[in-house]
Amino acid sequence: MADAPNSDEIWKFVESKKQKYFDLSDEIWATPELNFEEYRSSAVQPAALEVEGFDVQRGVAGLPTAIMATAGSEGPIIAFLGEFDALPDHSQEAGIAEHAPTTQGAPGHACGHNLLGVGSIQAAVALKDYLEKEGLPGRVRYYGCPAEEGGSGKGYMARAGLFDDVDAAITWHPSSFVGVGNPITLSCNEINFNFVGKSSHAASSPHLGRSALDAVELMNVGVNYMREHMPSRARIHYAVTDTGGHAPNVVQARATVRYVVRGGDPVELKSLVARVMKIAEAAAMMTETSVSHRVLTGEASMLGNETLEHALFGQIERLGPPQFSEEDRAFAQKIQETFSTADVKAAYANVGLKPKVDVSLADELVPPRNTTPTMVGSTDVGNVSWIVPTVEMRGATHAIGTPGHSWQITAQGKSPAAHKGMEHAAKAMACTGLELIQDGELRRRVQEEHRRLLEETPFLDPIPDDAFPDLPAHRAK
Ligand SMILES: [Zn+2]
Incomplete structure (x- = not known):
């Protein structure tokens, strides 16, 4: 984007430290662990946060692999949510366009959570850097949330009250497209x-x-x-x-x-x-x-927040789509050849964009609520969204049409395109966080919308009071 406002300080903060986070994301990719067993993937995160001055609490909400890290001592609290669990049976070599498990039957990062957690840390650190440099009040918090894949880590963290003092929560998910996630889940x-x-x-x-x-x-x-x-x-x-x-x-x-x-x-x-x-x-x-x-487990459907979604989209528009290289597109094209054009068309339909068959990596932006998808899953981000206004970005990290939970996602998880998509998401999220901190009126409107939605439909926690997380120690039944 030749004419993009590159002067933006936050973008520069993200860029100046990006290699560190590419490496961290690759490290987590290489140690894929299942829900509530993300011991190594969780253990490498506090160091990255403490060196930046975050105060890190480990094992929060009684979940050994959960993390809560805060920087700053006064002002609004902006939360960035990260995930880092892998999926069973999705081991796969990186950087190739054929199915080749590195270890047969072993887990793999087939949902891109190696990028998800680290991209959120990257956003949190850049926002902290900016506030520190400008001497602005504002607290930045990173939540390392375990067991998104069938564990409701965030649900148990929400039930423990960990989000109660947060003003707004921002997260993202690796995707074929870049834009604002549709807050429709089951x-x-x-x-x-x-x-x-x-x-x-x-x-x-x-x-x-x-x-x-x-x-x-x-x-x-x-x-x-x-x-x-x-x-x-x-x-x-x-x-x-x-x-x-x-x-x-x-x-x-x-x-x-x-x-x-x-x-x-x-x-x-x-x-x-x-x-x-x-x-x-x-x-x-x-x-x-x-x-x-x-x-x-209990996962609540997402409670959207249109005001927040539009604020995020404004920041994504300022950035434009990620700048992928010819090599990035060529590899993505090879990946696309491993699935059908029906997969590609379904991906476009899911975000309400007109299908293109000759584009391998995202080159346009998905505005908020561009369509009403009929085929949706569930996420524990939903549980947080009823406690605090929450928005989820899509970051373009893999070839358009790549099926969810597939070896193809694992194969692309360390690619230069994945890194660029993560960096891009970190920039948009950090800038949205800054906007929320600086613009009291925006914050008020976001919270007002949240309050109004809760008045219409009070929250019913899908996790019963007597439920407890399915930690490895409790796995028998
Ligand atoms: Zn996921």
Whole structure:
């Protein structure tokens, strides 16, 4: 962008330290760890923050890999949210356009969270640098949030009150496109149902046995009939995580099925979960087994904030799209050849842009609420968004159309394009943070919108009071 206002001090702060964060992101890429087990990925972050003068608290909200770091002692608090967990079975060599796991079956950064956490640190540090240089009041906080992928790390951090004093929260996600994320996600609970029956010889004394596996099967049948009578945006998925053993001639005395229930908002979710619970109890009654359940996670749908989304978009517009090189585009094109044009078209449709088939990396900007996507997932950023006004940016870090949670994302996670997309996101986020600190009127409007939305729909935390995080120590059931 020849005519972009490069004089912007914050951009310069981001640029001056960028190599450090490219290296940190690559380091986290190289140690992919699953939810709540991100020991190494979490341990490398405090050093990067402490050297910048942040006061770092480790293990916050009872989560060993969660971090909260603050710089500054007075003024509004701007939060940057980071993630750093990887996905199972997505190990992949970097920088090549063919499926080649580095370690078969090992985790990999197939959602780009190596970039997500570090990009947020990069934004937090640049904003801190600027406030320090100008002697402006304002507090910058980085939240290192574990277990986004099926752990609700932020949900448990929110429930512990860690966001209560924050004025606004800013985050981003690696993406095919650059712009403002659409605050439309589903509320979600992940629940284990444990059935207990009575073991017996399946041939000589079947009448004395009561099968927990039968109960799981009947529960699944019941829920599958329920599907027809749910709101169309609701989703339910299940996996049988314990079949009760591998011996058909033994009546299975125990079995566990894990459900993921998703609804449009926390209220709708609650009613769907109540129906699924009823079906579980009915299945237990039919089979003369007993059932107990444990809620593992709860993710709230996103509560958007249009004022904040437009402020972020203004900063993204000032930057323009990231400046990718010919080599960046050529590699992205090779990656695109590994999936179909349907993937590319779906990616464009998802953000409401007109599809282009000859563009491999983002060259245009996605304005706030450009479309209403119908196929959406869930994120624990939602839990934060009900506590404080929250905005999520999309940063263009991979080839357009790259499927989510794919080996292709792992393959692109250390590429120069990924680094550029992360740096770009850090600049836009840091500038939005500064705008919020400097512009009291903007802050007031953002908070007013948040208050109004909460008045219309009070927050219902999808994490029940008695739920506890699914830390490795609690994993058995
Ligand atoms: Zn993700």
